[in-house]
Amino acid sequence: MSDAMPDTVRQAPISDDRRRGGGSGSSSSSPAISPSHSFKRSKSTCYLLDRRTSPPPGRLLPQPQNVMVTTLTWYPAFLWQMVKAFFHLPIINLLFLRMPLLWTSLWIQFIWECVRIPLVFTRYGLRTCFAKRRYRGDRSVLINGGSTVQTLHLARNFHAAGVRVIVCEVEGCMELSSFSLAVDSYYTVPKPSEDNCIQYVDALRTIVEKERVGFYIPTGTTVPTYYDAVAKSHLELLGCKCCTPALDGVLFFNDLSQVLDKCQIEGLPVPKHLRVCSKEDIIKLYDNVTFRADKHFIVNVGFYGCKIRHCLQMPECRKNLTLPGPVSDDCPWLLVHDTPGSYYTTCTTVHDGKMIGNVTCSIRTGKPARNELVDAWLMHFFSTLPFTFDGILSFEVCISPSRNVLPLGCQIGVPLTYVNHRSNFEQILYPSRSATHHAPHHLSVTPAMKVVESYYLPKLLYETIIGFSIKNMLTTVMEKREMVFSFWDPLPACVYYNFQILADFINKVLTEIKSSKFKTKYTTF
Template identity: 25%
Template structure:
């Protein structure tokens, strides 16, 4: 297994080396363009976490364009993130992992040192709750655009989220909280309906396993359940599988008012974003955040069934990568930092966003090359910007290569490279 992982790592490093000269030429030409994004000073300093992720870069650029000073933070593992070299970033700091007891105090130290006015967490699944807990140490120093700890924990748990939404009269699939194989054995599967099991804790690898369970497959139901680690401390959710079109949304809310909103068609591994208006989904989101009266960022996954009804599958209380669609939206920062009359949406001129290296891989491995070429021609790379080209070069030729080398040295395996999140997807990863 280790030899196979090493071979994949060497192959990935070799492929990135092959493309380096092309990227150097593209970035060199962009650097010759002396244009700068005019930004009138505003006197506000915004701290953005999650510095390895494209969505953090997108927000940093938005705050910079609006005239704000940007402080980017990330854990030491990702200290060589290409985003720290962005023209939009005025200062970069490493902090401990979110699970470290010193995480909140490290954030407070950065806030004090940089005189931060606003903290916008771009949370990974592992940091949503720690960021909410850290707010108690930061509230006397700066504004934190994040929900309170109780709300974040409720939203992050697929079962308590479903319960809360249903209590508001909003549609969610039928569900049960599962903590043992016995719960599956005793569940009376309704005839003609299928269910799937999803771990409530973030599972970067297993989350794509959508094995169907039903009344017609009692033996498979139990065998599959036994293959999973289900306990009181590691609960799962048994959720009805509804066939239909998947959608994902990003929402920023302030005091229960939706101030930033985007909606896209979705898939299991989402690296393409194009705004689409589904009125029932937006109404669902507006009702939910209004009932909660929440301030923070809430990303939802939906299914629209064949009859047109929409069901919310889960909520992730953090920034969605769909925020990359706002690359030319001058009002994005305002939507985060102040009240707006209506939610800020991507502009009508916004192109769909993609990640070039993901599209190149698909060109090589998928049969419909014409479609992939059309995606590239009609869209725009989520990382590259002519006025700010270094992140594009350094994500692909510094950040990811360093992670690959570290994995090779440690003997760890990985399932794929996620250029969007800026990491290697691995079992037990962040």
């Protein structure tokens, strides 16, 4: 948004800037429409009568209702409310919802423990017979997030580059990467929290010292990169290089308001946005009819937003808005206008502060492609940063009809888009000692990348059954690669499709049921 956009709602609404067309006026902007300030104070009886009979601006007149339609829709709504009230009873909720889910979860855990033992022996047998140890030198890499597909692909790529791979994951997650032939060792570490992350840092230090790890890649999937940035200084003292920015860099990239402010300083276009620091600011925005006519999303920013990121689409009705956290000066939120255009997400690899590769995926279709506008914007953005770093991060951008690239989000970590390309970035990020000795001041390996579209097996089977297109399925299998399966590493796909998908779904439902008990942590309107 331009410099004319104020910092508070009380000076100018977000929708008035759209009518001005991005003008430079600030002090002359009209205030936000609010029913409590629509009229001047008066004690006259005529004014009171006029105020009662004529609605203030921003309020819609009540529309006549069809009595027949209202009568017919009343009974289903009444029955639905009765069902919701019935299942919200503590005893009914326990008997019909929680107990079956817990019972199913226990059975899945029991079956998983029974199947896990033969899978472990099968992995060791395949690794002994077929996997060749191609480790050159003493290079070892540590990757976290072992239950995710991103970590699995990272492990396979570093294994192919001749690096010994160690994977870790927090407690309570599946062990997807532990069954991969590319993984040499697998560890479980305690999950960090907002109050205590010492145990997590100590666990990483222990792994680095024991396995003599020289390179650490935080994926930002199951652990926020904030805690990995805290651990970076401790690991670098042990001689382990971390593929993530320092704490200041993580606070910058994971805070959308700072990214937009940097773009404004450098003259890059940004979407209309507004920082809100109180519940009353959002209520006043909803009193504006023009604001309700547009689409916006809200994201938490500041120090709290760097730890746990929440991004929600703003509903049309204020009563349907529920924010998972407080709204205050210490916990601000950023309101961003959904600009019309094409939306994309990126997987950007950065080495020494310079972009060495990027894959752009369309959010609507999910297909990867190279976009020159997005690549040029990323190179310009990284060239303006005052610090250098190594890492993998993702941007959410929108290309407007006027061909402007507008940033809508940024996160440090490995996105799922990473599986859609093949590259030699692993040799660049973690080169061998001989390559570093011969070329210490520049890249010893030329960056090379090939975009390879991947497919998701359940989605492909669903589309084949619905569309009766066997030819399309065969074409997809021959020309694309599956997201999890690999011919030389088949066990992770078996674990993922037979156990992890169902276990993740049940854990998600149980988490939602558990979070429904703590409604006091949510901000309602």
